[in-house]
Amino acid sequence: MATRSEVQRLLDEGFDYRTAADRLKIAPGEAYLIATGRPADGSDSRYFTDPRELPASPQRLVGPPPVNPTRHPTVDAWVRERARRELRGGASS
Numbered sequence: 001m002a003t004r005s006e007v008q009r010l011l012d013e014g015f016d017y018r019t020a021a022d023r024l025k026i027a028p029g030e031a032y033l034i035a036t037g038r039p040a041d042g043s044d045s046r047y048f049t050d051p052r053e054l055p056a057s058p059q060r061l062v063g064p065p066p067v068n069p070t071r072h073p074t075v076d077a078w079v080r081e082r083a084r085r086e087l088r089g090g091a092s093s
Helices: 004-012 017-024 028-036 073-088
Strands: none
Touching: 004 017, 004 028, 017 028
């Protein structure tokens, strides 16, 4: 289990919570909890009133980073086929 001083040392060295957590082999949300005493899921309302510098949104530290794929071969093929039908004047389904 990582200690508060270990997490704080890495933060003081300029690392962010994700990098500090990776070096300590713990989850980023856990590193945030250890360093601040607050859950990263945003369930602690003190986050919004504490003047200390905190991450823009600690919720981004919980769970895997979001992925928003912008392309998928199946969708690309469907769009091409639909456009082809539209251009021919047969836009059914």
